[in-house]
Amino acid sequence: GVQPPLGFFDPLGMLEDADQERFDRLRYVEIKHGRICQLAFLGNIITRAGVHLPGDIDYSGTSFDSIPDGWAAVGAMPEAGLLQIIAFVGLLELFVMKDVTGEGEFVGDFRNGSLDFGWDTFDEETKLQKRAIELNNGRAAQFGILGLMVHEQLGGSIPLVGEM
Secondary structure, eight states, X not given: OEETTTEEOOTTOTTTTOOHHHHHHHHHHHHHHHHHHHHHHHHHHHHHTTOOXXXXXXXXXXXXXXXXXXXXXXXXXXXXXXXXXXXXXHHIIIIISSOSSSOOSSTTOOOTTTOOTXXXXXXXXHHHHHHXXXXXXXXXXXXXXXXXHHHHHHOSEETTTEEO
């Protein structure tokens, strides 16, 4: 879609001959992936800073602190814990993170008539601005987490993140 400073940007030509339904589907996926990447980037930075959940991840005494950061966590995590995370994400995907009530004002609006946080008090211009900010932050986070994952595989050190 059209976003400053680039304007219309479709380098892969995914919107050529696309109708509104196709555009809405691609925007929905972009917003969803942007939100996930914002959480992933923040989680990566926080755990690398040494902040972990207290307690144990399983009954055998594996502490959250003992799980390494980044990709290494996937292999070090107990299998049952990994399956629980996958099941939880699936539950969110199928039943929670969608417009269940049909009240969504725009693609990606998952308030479902209950969460508002003052959204309805904004004028239309402010709403468009906030949606553009979320979209751009999501795009930046997608590149940010990709960069962290690549640097982790390459090794070395990154300012603010430290050793990879």
